[in-house]
Amino acid sequence: MALNVVGDDVAVFVHGRARVIPGEPGEADAIRHFLDRGLRCLAEDWVSAPGDARYVEILPGSMYSYAFSRERFEALCEREAP
Secondary structure, eight states: EEEEEEEEEEEEEEEEEEEESSSTTTTHHHHHHHHHHHHHHOOOOOOOSSGGOEEEEEEEEEEEEEEOOOOHHHHHHHHOOO
């Protein structure tokens, strides 16, 4: 299970299978731009050699989301928009 929670306002729960992807050039290239755009950092930024980085891809079986308040959720979306 993966979980992303923003304070008490928003949560996303993902259940499925996880697969480790090495950060070296190759397979990680296909996902790296999504992470850089969303998180504005990459696993390679945290290690001394790019080959030491690891990503985890979740192949979802089910996903659930939660928002405490529609108004607070919409305000959060507007604040986070690029």
